[in-house]
Amino acid sequence: MSLTGLFLISFLIVHLLGNLQLLIPDGGKAFNIYAHFMSTNIVIKFISIGLYVGILLHAIQGIIIVLDNRKAKGSKYAVNTYENGNWLSKNMALLGTFILFFLCVHMGDFWYKVKFTDTLDLITYPDIDYQVKDIYQRVSMAFGNVWIVVIYIVGLIALALHLIHGFQSAFTTLGLQHPKYTPAINVIGILFSVGISLLYALIPLYMYFAKLSNY
Amino acid sequence: MQLTLKVWRQKNGNAQGRFEHHNIEAEEHMSFLEMLDVLNEKLISEKKEPVAFEHDCREGICGACSMVINGRPHGPQTGTTTCQLHMRAYKSGDTITIEPFRANSFPVIKDLVVDRSSFDRIIQAGGYISVNTGQAPDGNTIPVEKDQASDAFDSATCIGCGACVAACPNGSAMLFTSAKVNHLEQLPQGKVEHNRRVKDMVKQMDKEGFGKCSNVGACSVECPKEISVENIAALNRHYLSSVFVKK
Ligand code: HEM
Numbered sequence: 427m428s429l430t431g432l433f434l435i436s437f438l439i440v441h442l443l444g445n446l447q448l449l450i451p452d453g454g455k456a457f458n459i460y461a462h463f464m465s466t467n468i469v470i471k472f473i474s475i476g477l478y479v480g481i482l483l484h485a486i487q488g489i490i491i492v493l494d495n496r497k498a499k500g501s502k503y504a505v506n507t508y509e510n511g512n513w514l515s516k517n518m519a520l521l522g523t524f525i526l527f528f529l530c531v532h533m534g535d536f537w538y539k540v541k542f543t544d545t546l547d548l549i550t551y552p553d554i555d556y557q558v559k560d561i562y563q564r565v566s567m568a569f570g571n572v573w574i575v576v577i578y579i580v581g582l583i584a585l586a587l588h589l590i591h592g593f594q595s596a597f598t599t600l601g602l603q604h605p606k607y608t609p610a611i612n613v614i615g616i617l618f619s620v621g622i623s624l625l626y627a628l629i630p631l632y633m634y635f636a637k638l639s640n641y
Numbered sequence: 642m643q644l645t646l647k648v649w650r651q652k653n654g655n656a657q658g659r660f661e662h663h664n665i666e667a668e669e670h671m672s673f674l675e676m677l678d679v680l681n682e683k684l685i686s687e688k689k690e691p692v693a694f695e696h697d698c699r700e701g702i703c704g705a706c707s708m709v710i711n712g713r714p715h716g717p718q719t720g721t722t723t724c725q726l727h728m729r730a731y732k733s734g735d736t737i738t739i740e741p742f743r744a745n746s747f748p749v750i751k752d753l754v755v756d757r758s759s760f761d762r763i764i765q766a767g768g769y770i771s772v773n774t775g776q777a778p779d780g781n782t783i784p785v786e787k788d789q790a791s792d793a794f795d796s797a798t799c800i801g802c803g804a805c806v807a808a809c810p811n812g813s814a815m816l817f818t819s820a821k822v823n824h825l826e827q828l829p830q831g832k833v834e835h836n837r838r839v840k841d842m843v844k845q846m847d848k849e850g851f852g853k854c855s856n857v858g859a860c861s862v863e864c865p866k867e868i869s870v871e872n873i874a875a876l877n878r879h880y881l882s883s884v885f886v887k888k
């Protein structure tokens with residue numbers, strides 16, 4: 427759980443860095459070339475298979491743990507209090523399922539359309555000698571729709587909440603705790619969770635409002 | 642003070658349980674258990690079955706007085722067992738809900754009494770040292786640094802009451818097991834059998850059907866001896882190294 431979780435976190439960082447290229451005001455050139463590289467490079471292909479397996483493993487493990495634990499707890503108390511644990515740590519599965527649902531929407535909208543349909547325009551740039559798919563155009567169209575933007579924002583809030591508990595929890599699970607470093611890990615975890623979600627959210631928000639102001 | 646008690650009644654492990662309401666008159670200086678004694682005297686004088694609850698020392702050291710009071714194992718005060726909780730923590734007119742500890746590995750025997758022998762079996766699996774270490778003077782022949790002795794003692798204060806399991810939404814026994822492992826691990830007499838102990842105690846804990854820790858932290862909040870969750874991280878560390886590193 428902790429290992430797959432931290433692996434997914436490392437993916438989030440790389441994925442974010444790539445996607446922030448969407449914000450470069452060059453009509454999507456840098457992003458399209460990057461996306462072409464990512465979808466044709468053989469090494470990236472293997473890493474992405476690892477990623478799909480990682481997501482599945484993490485989700486399956488999470489669901490098994492929650493079901494096991496429900497059985498281990500047995501009956502419920504008549505009175506429940508805040509001291510029985512905070513909302514975040516008790517709703518990791520709910521938040522995770524929400525993230526999974528969001529991932530399906532996200533991959534259906536981009537990954538599926540890029541890989542398995544030919545609805546995307548091909549485009550050439552003067553300084554490269556091969557054609558690339560205009561994925562930027564597809565993303566920009568999606569983020570012109572206010573409802574898609576809303577789904578992304580809600581999905582990213584769920585991600586931030588999942589990671590606020592998950593980040594520090596993963597360190598405890600691996601036994602990495604120390605009176606000197608743990609307070610720092612906890613603060614970094616919260617900053618990372620909120621920060622990475624905000625940066626991701628910036629992309630649809632920026633593209634939506636940039637489009638509005640263009641009309 | 643006038644109190645309304647909502648007490649869990651259950652004939653035996655297989656019976657269906659239910660809450661029973663009782664109005665009683667108690668004094669502020671009574672302990673929580675003395676207040677329950679008043680209830681039972683009243684029930685006995687009415688020729689009814691008294692409420693079964695566990696207790697032994699009534700001074701906060703044996704860990705017998707298990708019950709959940711208004712949703713909190715051992716009641717509202719931090720670092721306090723039920724027997725050390727006093728009625729001055731309540732006001733006249735209060736309604737108090739009293740339930741047994743709930744976890745599948747702690748089946749109800751009767752009313753508020755649960756079977757915590759799963760803890761005994763975790764201890765039997767490795768929570769000891771196999772040689773006789775002699776009397777106190779023999780112990781003192783091996784010097785232990787003060788800080789280390791204090792840390793070991795912090796873990797050793799666990800009274801095995803089970804409040805951690807009762808509080809945990811996963812019904813996990815990680816706080817108890819980790820306290821017992823770390824207590825011995827930090828002393829030279831216990832260090833020798835450390836790897837075997839970690840593996841055996843964790844194995845027994847899983848076998849007893851306790852849930853898996855997801856670092857909720859409710860255990861430490863409710864622990865009457867304020868055992869820290871740092872023990873859990875240390876147990877994870879020792880377990881990983883005993884499985885992957887040490888032979
Ligand atoms: C895609 C991005 C995701 C990331 C970066 C992520 C990350 C993490 C991390 C770091 C943890 C803490 C591990 C630990 O406590 O040892 C965790 C826990 C958890 N995650 Fe995720 N997760 C993601 C998606 C999901 C999904 C799709 C689910 C599906 C249901 C899920 C379900 C859970 C559950 C149930 C836990 C708690 C496990 C426990 O109680 O021990 N996560 N996650």
Ligand code: SF4
Nearest residue numbers: 799800802803805864
């Ligand atoms: S760790 Fe605390 S709550 Fe758990 S058994 Fe020991 S004393 Fe009781």
Ligand code: FES
Nearest residue numbers: 699703704706724
């Ligand atoms: S009766 Fe012994 S700790 Fe409460």
